[in-house]
Amino acid sequence: MKSQNLFWGGILVTFGTLFILRNTGVLFFSWYSLFRLWPIILVFLGITMLPLKSGIKALLSLATIAVLFAFLFTSSSRWQGDNYRWDFSDKWAETDEDYGSDIASQYFYEPYNSEIKEATLNVAAIAGDFELRTATEYLFEFNQDGNIGPYIFSSTEQSDHRNLKLKLRDGKQNFRRVINDIELKLHPDPVWNFDIESGAAKIRLDLRKFKTQDISIAGGASSVNLKVGDLYEHTSIYVQSGASSITLSIPEESGCEIITTTVLSSRNFDGFDKIDKGYYQTPNFDDAKNTIKIKVDAAITSLKVRRY
Numbered sequence: 001m002k003s004q005n006l007f008w009g010g011i012l013v014t015f016g017t018l019f020i021l022r023n024t025g026v027l028f029f030s031w032y033s034l035f036r037l038w039p040i041i042l043v044f045l046g047i048t049m050l051p052l053k054s055g056i057k058a059l060l061s062l063a064t065i066a067v068l069f070a071f072l073f074t075s076s077s078r079w080q081g082d083n084y085r086w087d088f089s090d091k092w093a094e095t096d097e098d099y100g101s102d103i104a105s106q107y108f109y110e111p112y113n114s115e116i117k118e119a120t121l122n123v124a125a126i127a128g129d130f131e132l133r134t135a136t137e138y139l140f141e142f143n144q145d146g147n148i149g150p151y152i153f154s155s156t157e158q159s160d161h162r163n164l165k166l167k168l169r170d171g172k173q174n175f176r177r178v179i180n181d182i183e184l185k186l187h188p189d190p191v192w193n194f195d196i197e198s199g200a201a202k203i204r205l206d207l208r209k210f211k212t213q214d215i216s217i218a219g220g221a222s223s224v225n226l227k228v229g230d231l232y233e234h235t236s237i238y239v240q241s242g243a244s245s246i247t248l249s250i251p252e253e254s255g256c257e258i259i260t261t262t263v264l265s266s267r268n269f270d271g272f273d274k275i276d277k278g279y280y281q282t283p284n285f286d287d288a289k290n291t292i293k294i295k296v297d298a299a300i301t302s303l304k305v306r307r308y
Contacts (some may be wrong), residue, residue, distance in 0.1 A: 016179035040292045041297060042242075042263070103154040103179060105145050108153040110164060117160040118139045118191045118213075121184075123221070127177045128180020133206035136185035140164050146180035162190070185211055191232060219244065227308075228292065229253050242299045252307040255288030257281045259297040261301065268304040282307070 047060045116139060123130070128146055139162060145149065147170060157162045178200070186192060191211045196203065198219030208229035217224055218240045227249040228235055239246055250256050258269060258280040260274075272280040285291065296303060 071129045107143040110140040118300035119162045120193040122165040122195045125201040127200045132184040141185040143183045148180040237294045254290040256292040263299040265301040
């Protein structure tokens with residue numbers, strides 16, 4: 001048995017069976033919970049590369065499929081929330097008619113004062129469409145329309161540093177028809193750090209108006225479009241992803257280096273010189289006033305870094 005046939009055969013059998021069971025009502029799971037299991041593809045691929053007999057590889061593939069099904073069966077009950085909706089007074093409704101729609105809204109803001117010199121925004125994106133491109137007079141604003149939530153917002157202060165955190169409250173969610181449109185706004189004066197965890201999310205961050213120091217994005221099947229400016233001397237970007245599309249836009253005047261570890265991924269680094277395996281630099285890196293350091297760990301990803 002060829003390794004390639006074993007790999008694709010295992011993938012097709014697994015996901016085909018899951019689709020049949022879900023469509024016939026035998027097993028319920030959310031598409032998002034399935035997206036989170038994208039590393040199963042790497043497991044199947046790894047099995048095909050092991051120096052073992054075909055029979056042993058087949059047994060390992062079957063064992064992997066069994067573990068996947070066991071996970072879905074034991075965890076599916078936490079996602080069975082199609083008849084539940086929320087409002088934001090900590091009440092739960094049992095049917096759509098209670099609200100007339102499965103879409104709800106949420107809004108948060110954090111006041112700004114001039115003593116805040118640095119801020120860190122921690123966001124668990126989960127799923128949906130996240131966008132940041134506009135400044136505000138507040139330190140931070142959050143607008144959401146969707147059927148995921150509610151989100152919990154917290155703010156802590158340490159000297160002149162403000163730490164802002166957004167996460168989902170534990171509870172039953174409806175992921176069969178994901179709608180989650182979120183707009184973020186920031187004040188342009190502080191130095192900003194970002195720590196974003198995403199699932200099946202579309203993330204669009206236009207940070208040209210903001211001083212950005214550290215940006216960390218970790219996720220699975222996501223689309224990431226990140227544009228940074230030159231308002232801060234040294235910017236670090238770290239992206240960890242799988243089965244994603246990543247586009248990073250940087251100023252042409254800034255010096256930039258890329259360190260990347262990618263598996264089965266495409267790369268497009270126009271305007272960069274290859275220094276070593278997985279290591280790239282722009283010609284002006286040593287002389288530029290502002291520098292941007294990018295590190296990417298990705299699998300099955302389309303990675304593009306462009307200069308504007």
